[in-house]
Amino acid sequence: MFEGKRILTVDDSLTIRAFLQRLLTERGAVVDAAVTGEEALAYCRLGRKYDLIILDLLLPDTDGIEILRQIRATDDESAIVMLTGMGGVKSAITAVQHGADGYIEKHDLNVGGDHAEFFYALGQALQRRAGLVAQKQLHQVRADFYSMVTHDMRNPAAAAVMILNLLLEDYADSLTPAQLELITMASDASRKLLSLINDYLDFAKIEAGYLKLDCQNADLRTMVEAGLKLGRMQAQSKNQTVTVDLPASPVYVYVDVERIKQVIDNLMSNAVKYTPDGGQITVQLRPEGKFAVLRVSDTGQGISKAQMEVLFTKYHRLPGETARRIQGTGLGLFIVKQTVEAHGGTVAAESEGLPGKGSTFIVKLPLAQIL
Numbered sequence: 001m002f003e004g005k006r007i008l009t010v011d012d013s014l015t016i017r018a019f020l021q022r023l024l025t026e027r028g029a030v031v032d033a034a035v036t037g038e039e040a041l042a043y044c045r046l047g048r049k050y051d052l053i054i055l056d057l058l059l060p061d062t063d064g065i066e067i068l069r070q071i072r073a074t075d076d077e078s079a080i081v082m083l084t085g086m087g088g089v090k091s092a093i094t095a096v097q098h099g100a101d102g103y104i105e106k107h108d109l110n111v112g113g114d115h116a117e118f119f120y121a122l123g124q125a126l127q128r129r130a131g132l133v134a135q136k137q138l139h140q141v142r143a144d145f146y147s148m149v150t151h152d153m154r155n156p157a158a159a160a161v162m163i164l165n166l167l168l169e170d171y172a173d174s175l176t177p178a179q180l181e182l183i184t185m186a187s188d189a190s191r192k193l194l195s196l197i198n199d200y201l202d203f204a205k206i207e208a209g210y211l212k213l214d215c216q217n218a219d220l221r222t223m224v225e226a227g228l229k230l231g232r233m234q235a236q237s238k239n240q241t242v243t244v245d246l247p248a249s250p251v252y253v254y255v256d257v258e259r260i261k262q263v264i265d266n267l268m269s270n271a272v273k274y275t276p277d278g279g280q281i282t283v284q285l286r287p288e289g290k291f292a293v294l295r296v297s298d299t300g301q302g303i304s305k306a307q308m309e310v311l312f313t314k315y316h317r318l319p320g321e322t323a324r325r326i327q328g329t330g331l332g333l334f335i336v337k338q339t340v341e342a343h344g345g346t347v348a349a350e351s352e353g354l355p356g357k358g359s360t361f362i363v364k365l366p367l368a369q370i371l
Contacts, residue, residue, distance in 0.1 A: 001123050003028035006049065010040040010067070011056040011083060016106070020054060023115060036060055037067040044071055049078070052126060055100075056083045057091050065095050072099040076136070079129035081122060101125035154197045160190040188237075191230070195269070198262070199331045206338045213256040213342060217368045220251040220260070220292050224285055227264030234272045235281060245284040251292045252368040259339050260365070266332045267296040267361050274300035275358065291345070292367055297360040303351040311349055312337040340365070 007029045009020045017033045024031050032048070034040040037059045044050075053071065057064040064082060071080065082103040084092040092103035102125040109118060164187040172180060202211070224246060235242045253260075271281045275298040282297040303311065312333045340347045344366050351359035 001027075001126065002119075005029045005051040005126075006032075007052045007054065008032045008034060008040065008043055008048075008050045009054045010034045010037070010059065010064070011054075012036065012060045013056075016056075016083070016109070019109065023118075027119070037062040037064070040067055041070060044075065051078065052122065053078050053080045054083060054104075054122075055080055057095065058085070065091065065098060068095055068098055068100055077129070077133050079122075079125045081125045101128045154194065154201060157190060157194040157197055161187070161194050164190055199335060202262070202335045202339075203331045206335065211338065211342060213259060215254050215256050215343075217252050217254050218257050220253050220255075220285060220294070220365070221246045223255075223257060223260050224264055224283065224294065227261045228268060228283065230265060231268030231272060231281075234269065238272065238275070238277045238279075240272060240275055240277070240279050240281055243280070243282045245282065247286060251285060251287050253292050253343075253365045254368040255343050255365060260343070263336050263339055263363065264294070264296075266336050267363070270332060270361075271296055271298040271300070274298065276300065279358075287367060288364075290367055291364040294363040294365075295360055296363075298358040299356055300358045301355045302353045302357050303349060303359050304353040308349060308351065312347070336363075 002024060005028075007024055009017055009024075009031060010033075011017050011020070012035050017035075021031045021033055032043055032050075034043055038061055040053075040055070055064045055067060059067065068080060068082070071078070076099075079101045080099065082092045082095045082100050083106055084103055085106050092100075095103065102121055104118060104121050109115070164183060167175075167183050168180075168187060175183065224244070228242070228244065232242055268281070268283070275281060279299040281299075282295075284295045284297075286293050286295075337347050340363055346364045348362050349359055350362065351357070
């Protein structure tokens with residue numbers, strides 16, 4: 001297990017350094033030794049990659065936990081095992097909470113002739129870190145795959161939506177009723193496909209931790225109006241009434257405009273989906289204190305208290321016969337929450353949980369400081 005492994009030992013005791021070096025080199029490891037925390041960091045800054053770092057909790061220039069934090073800031077692949085003296089177990093556990101893979105008490109180094117427990121502990125630490133690294137790599141591969149596939153699919157889907165919309169807007173009068181019906185069905189299907197692709201693409205970015213925002217000062221009223229265009233079309237197909245209540249003056253927020261439009265579109269789309277034919281949807285925007293507050297209300301099936309607790313988690317779908325007939329990824333509200341919080345805002349929902357009473361989604365975004 002240790003043949004060819006590169007190991008760094010960090011301890012101010014010459015006896016322990018010599019002991020560890022002999023023990024590990026006998027197993028085929030390549031060992032570097034540091035006396036202080038700064039010397040250990042210098043080894044790491046040289047670009048050397050260590051399979052294992054054995055780090056003393058008490059060093060002459062600093063404590064081992066601080067060195068652990070600094071190493072973990074740039075290196076999450078090396079296994080790190082803490083060495084602790086008598087009574088240092090509590091600190092060692094704290095070190096594990098900060099990214100160490102285990103700890104060994106120094107008095108155990110002299111127990112037994114074969115040091116089996118010592119090598120077993122090191123082996124467990126190496127296996128644990130290898131598992132974490134593999135899990136991270138798998139997670140990254142999955143996110144990259146989602147991103148690649150959905151990105152390649154989004155462009156043709158968006159083109160289909162645009163072309164079909166142009167046909168409906170510019171040539172509807174020249175189409176037969178049967179042709180108009182078929183193109184309308186194709187337009188609805190392509191919009192659903194594009195929505196699914198966008199959900200998976202945003203989800204991949206969020207999961208991979210690289211959801212980037214291109215922020216600017218913008219009037220939230222304009223975003224609401226733009227975001228409601230598709231929602232109004234969807235509502236018309238179900239004979240729903242959409243009421244929009246916007247303030248007369250601009251409501252400036254510092255946001256990624258396209259991302260916030262997606263949030264509005266998502267909330268509006270959900271309101272239409274979960275509200276029966278002939279229902280009512282209300283969209284209201286108000287500046288309140290230091291926040292712009294957007295409320296999207298409907299007269300749909302409502303949300304129970306139990307469902308409210310998991311509403312914004314990924315892959316969550318509302319239960320019930322009505323909800324089962326509604327297509328979607330179950331990622332929409334998760335993406336809404338992550339996007340709004342990335343802007344320093346909050347999102348919440350209110351509902352009595354009764355059919356016909358519906359629900360209200362409330363988005364709060366910090367108002368921009370306009371000089």
